[in-house]
Amino acid sequence: MKNRIIVFAGLLTLIISMSSCNEEFLEETNPTEVATDSYWTSLDQSYAGVVTLYTTMLNHYILNIQPDAMRSDMGYPGWNRPSPSGDMVVWYNQIYGNSNQYIERKWEACYEGIFRANQVIEGLEKMEGSVEDKDRWETHMAEARFFRGLLHFYLHSSFNEGRIIIRDFVPKSAEDFNLPVSSSEEVIEFFREDLEYAYMHLPAKWGEKKDLGRVTAGTAATILGTSHLYEEEYDQAMVYFEDVINNPEYGYRLVKDLDLLFTNAGEFNDESIFEIAYNLEHKPELGQWDEESMSNRLGRTGPGQFGAGRGILPVAWITYQYQNEPLDTKDPRNWVSDGEGGSKLRNVSLRASSMIALVEDDQSMYYLDGTTQQQAPFTQFEFGYYKKYTNHDIVATELDLPYGSWRSGKNVTVNRLADVYLMYAECLIKTGDIDGALDAINAVRKRWGLQLVGPAKNSAHDYNGINYDSETLMDHLIYVEKPLEMSIEGHSIRWIDMRRWGIIEERFNNLSEENYYVEDYSYVDQEGITKIKPLSHLVKGEKPSDSNSIVIKDYEQAADNYKAEVHAYYPIPLGEILTNPNLSNN
Incomplete structure (x- = not known):
């Protein structure tokens, strides 16, 4: 997939743009109508549409790795301690607002991907009765619905306490664009239906090397499990996490050859569940600020x-x-x-x-x-x-x-098996299985040659000998295991974890005093x-009087500035508010 992602992208240049739309744009001939009515006539064409969904993920603003590292407890902006510099300072100091470009562009990028997914879905629906290869049709539909569900999930977990716009069709009028937000519960129900369809209809594994990197049933299971975990639905989450961990058809395993983790040689390794494929061979003419570029910054x-x-x-x-x-x-x-x-x-x-x-x-x-x-x-x-x-x-x-x-x-790995182990451990802690949670955590620690946690089970490894209960083991997961294993990875993992655990304000206060x-x-x-x-x-500790060092402190301004009602979620972007009259009661 890495070498084929771009092959068909040029075929769909007429359907790849959907940011904030205005009346002048809608007075022009609608390119989406041309694409939907005339373009979608074969599965080769729908496959080209599916490929554009993978290229959507190249957009840096969908994951927003830099700003989300800064606004969590993971990243320091730029250099020049003790005075941080650059456009990331507003995130580090918790002073961002709804006109921030990273908020605007994340919203636009996610909905652009949803727009593309809806085009593929509508095109497939039009040709459903005429195609001979039903399995291939079903797979394309599953991929399209996966990405539509995934991007609604990203928006739900990022913006406006989950109250976002559900877009389940290709818009053709101003009214179609200017939709109100739906409740968090409605959004969850919607994206889970898409992800469940993907889970049921995607293959467990792709058989050919050319398809390396395409999403699978295991990818869908991971996102579904994560969505249930985020809603504290631990029993439901465990069903998916156990499937990802134990199902041999997926072929996932914790990588023990550490030369294959976070290296170029380790792209698409056995631990990778969802990975964005970048390269320097295709579209070299595009600059680094072009979000259609195949390279990353x-x-x-x-x-x-x-x-x-x-x-x-x-x-x-x-x-x-x-x-x-x-x-x-x-x-x-x-x-x-x-x-x-x-x-x-x-x-x-x-x-x-x-x-x-x-x-x-x-x-x-x-x-x-x-x-x-x-x-x-x-x-x-x-x-x-x-x-x-x-x-x-x-x-x-x-x-x-x-x-x-x-x-x-x-490449950028978005989801990997170690995170599933740790999310599964959290579910086990919350449902009272401390021994099972220790086993899950220790599976990850053993891979790294770390001292194992909990009472000693054998003499083959060192253990810390601590008798954990649900509170103390959860603290270990919150403050040690999860952040050290998943630092600056994935889709806002650390920020969402801190928010759902209710520790953001306390965290900034405590860190500001260290x-x-x-x-x-x-x-x-x-x-x-x-x-x-x-x-x-x-x-x-305290700096000695004869030291040439400065005192290093983090998050002093964040501790003063953070307000949950303002910063816990991204606000709906100002651009959307100004162009969409149906957002007055968002």
């Missing part, structure tokens, strides 16, 4: 020294947690050469090494020419860099990419020479 989330622009820097608390994750000393992967013929424990966990660049990491290669310890700059009081979206594994600098640092071909500082870090390089990385090692 997320390579610019690492250190500035490597042309990565510091797009999302990790905040202090999560860096400190990664830095101090306890290892399973009985896992041989955690023992490495000490350079003197013996062995030593890794300085940081395998999970930390995969997800974040830390000065303590003397094992992982970073931008090809040395270890993270040697390579990462750690200037400007920076103490870590996210690695998930950068190309540190294939180039010496992001500037070495064929079209520069603004254009990355690295103090950190950085100190010099000494290490021995490959030639045996002791070197110093100035002000690179993060320490929690």
